[in-house]
Amino acid sequence: MDRSLADTTRSLEKLGYRMTPQRMFVLRAVDESRGHVSADDIFASVRAQFPRISFSTIYRTLDLLQEIGLITKSDLGAGRVQYHRADEAHHHHLVCQRCGGIVDLDEQELEPLWEALRKRYNFKACERHMAIFGNCRQCQS
Amino acid sequence: MDRSLADTTRSLEKLGYRMTPQRMFVLRAVDESRGHVSADDIFASVRAQFPRISFSTIYRTLDLLQEIGLITKSDLGAGRVQYHRADEAHHHHLVCQRCGGIVDLDEQELEPLWEALRKRYNFKACERHMAIFGNCRQCQS
DNA sequence: GCGATAAATGCAACTATTTGCAATTGCTAA
DNA sequence: TTAGCAATTGCAAATAGTTGCATTTATCGC
CATH class of the missing domain: 3.30.1490.190 (Ferric-uptake regulator, C-terminal dimerisarion domain)
Structure with missing residues (x-):
């Protein structure tokens, strides 16, 4: 991702949200992802470094990242929603x-x-x- | 709906499925519906006449009716899927x-x-x- | 720094939907 | 008619995801 943490922080603040440690970890996991990942993938990846994170925070953060246009979400009918970095080819x-x-x-x-x-x-x-x-x-x- | 019960029975049998009382009730509820209905609407409607019906049967039957092309399913993002008779305008x-x-x-x-x-x-x-x-x-x- | 205020978190409970399974039902063919 | 087999059912448990709420954390004006 070309976006720096500062860019993302600014996007969040523009909408009245804050950058938090949890969000940084989710962001990093998204950043390192390639192709489709599920909320569960992100959860597992974040949890390895931040064990106290909860699933609700994962979901809320992913929604937030979608809101600021960093990721897209899609239901391919496999029973779980897939997330995808928005900067990979649309x-x-x-x-x-x-x-x-x-x-x-x-x-x-x-x-x-x-x-x-x-x-x-x-x-x-x-x-x-x-x-x-x-x-x-x-x-x- | 112009389709008779016999037509639907035939469609089901063509695929190895059977017509059952439960399916007849769901079919009737769908038949009487206008616009979008949720699984819960169908459940309530069928249950009034067939109290022993279970939610799994409702869901399974709705999927079946979609498979034979009688209804369409769509997720409008409101947290519950909406069903719609296929013979109303696409x-x-x-x-x-x-x-x-x-x-x-x-x-x-x-x-x-x-x-x-x-x-x-x-x-x-x-x-x-x-x-x-x-x-x-x-x-x- | 300090308290007020708002945002964010974790947890537990909840929603919609799906699935596994044992019991029931209904064709089919002898 | 009855055995055998497959389809179907209801139930209970599982799944993905959401929500309410009490607690924690950050930010901002003083």
């Missing part, structure tokens, strides 16, 4: 309901839709890491 | 993350995207009742 997912396979979809594929929603509905879609369910090539009967 | 939702407002979006708005996914990824998106999060006109700062 992308979405095609999730096959039969085989469970996941294909990445570039942000730009959705641009025309976002554009249409902006124009026709005055709705600004958040560029959130989205999951589209259906069937992949192999699983279409 | 639509999707624009959910405002600030005010919680929900605007309906016609199926056809997504057609170009489905088309692109079919062509470029050979992926057949299921026409599932989708939620797109973002900010509505009033809530854009």
